[in-house]
Amino acid sequence: MGTERGTRTVADSIGALEVEKVVGATGDLSSVPLSTFWNDQPVLIHVLRRFGCQLCRGGAVEMGKIFPDLEAHGVRIIGIGIEKVGLEDFQKGGFWKGELYIDNGKKIHKALNIQKVGILSSVKMMVSNKSVKDAIKKTKDTPGDFKGDGRQLGATFVLAKGGETLLDFRQEHFGDHPSNAAILEALGLDSSAAKAAPPSEPSVCTDTVAAS
Template sequence: MSNSHTSSPSHLNNVVGDTLITRAVDNTQVPINTIYENQPAVIIFFRRFGCQLCRSYALKLSNELMPTLKANNVAFVGIGLEKFGLEEFMKEGYFKGDLYVDEGKKAYKQLGFTDLGWFRGITTLFTKSTRDWNAETTKMGVGGNLKGDGFQLGGTYIVGRKTGEVWLSHPQKDYGDHPEVSQMLDILKEKLPSFKSV
């Protein structure tokens, strides 16, 4: 298992498998394990649908990663912590995978994602990775807003099918902390012998 941070489950089933999330397209509730039941998955836990850094990360992955995932039958899934801003996020096409909402932040809490609080939330704006990602976001021309839960961090997971064996665990340390697309592709190539880049 490739692990960017110290504490991570070895399999998502052990921690959040039965946790219910709401599918954006039809508003039905399903357990998280349905995401990776039949295929490996890249799962992004977004901080906030209105966050411009989340939007640019979603757009980058949609452009640079999703075509390869689709060609290799790997699910591409985004989970947010509230419905607030979801409609605009979908309408503007930032994320081209399947979207869900974890109302009440159940999985966020179970996976131990950090809620920064007011003071750390403000100071985190000035970390190098946040400043770097903000510059990238500006170059991409992606905007956002400040509505909703602004201090909850998310994360990126790559998991295997059935049990959700964790191949990559990357809980965010700050707003701009994301794994590189090249790292994600390398892990998928290592774990899936037939995996081909597009």
Template sequence: MPVNLASIGKNSVKMVPSMKEVKLESLWAEQTVVVTFFRRFGCVFCRQGAKELSLLTPLLASHNVKNIGVGLEEFGLEEFVEGKFFNGDLYVDIEKKTYQDLGYKRYGTFGVMMSLFSKTARDALAKNKVDKLESNLKGDGLQTGGTLVITKGGDQVLLDYRQDNPADQVDTAEILRVLEIPNPAAKDDAKH
């Protein structure tokens, strides 16, 4: 399902920490953006992904690209902010309207439990044992999310990444590729 920016752009989100309501389209009106729709602020997978995306924030900013995170509820928000899991602008889509409009998958209780047995989830949980990120089970654990890369003014969607499994995360190298930003990690790999 293609992304209809004109439609989702009219949706309201609340800016953290002020909780001032703004239209989603205002996020990409003045510059290109990477917008990640997190499943849940307390989700260990989301926190891992947020940490990885945060590493891109200075590089993105140097190319006039804003790194934005959107959550679907306030549960776990305070802890997420205090834990400094995401280094970018943060918003909340309280009505979950954008998640619905984008067609992001919702699991049933059984489906989400089964997804935790996937290789992706097992690998992410093993990584978390090393990273020791705290998490919680508060809130809506059935929603999936995704990441959009949208050009300034909403002219084009360069990337429409959708989670299939709650542990899926967008590849940060793919974000840089679609933005045509040289990947410093690739240069480091070439040196070894």
């Protein structure tokens, strides 16, 4: 369950935690306290489920459509993975255009109680959940693999400068992401173009794909 808008629960819970830099701002140390992301500007923090997940990759590409607008308004864009498995292919594929970090040990998930799906629930979700099946269909040609922790869910947070929560979105199933319009609206930005834009078509690839 997410926290209420206007609170500092997310910032206070994870601010002291450090993540490992993969692609970060010039001058960042190899390990960066999360609090530095919102000290001086608003920030979008997207906690990815798994670098090899086709749904995660498709969601990252879709979210990237609003990055130019966010950057134009001084919003820092942070992606955080839970492990290095699949990182190289994720970067080569260009699925994420913002800064990128690794949360070794899933410290964010533990601090915020971001859920992990059980084995039976995972199977049921893939077979009978309409939203998941629709997401798989939409990203069917997106390259992916089965490597890494496939049952951990992710989250997306938008925090104001100073750490106030503007958006707290926790995944309830694989492929669950906030709309671009919701992200823009949380920041008080115009969302009309995002609402009107059709979803991005995934790039065609003959590699093995994996949703979970």
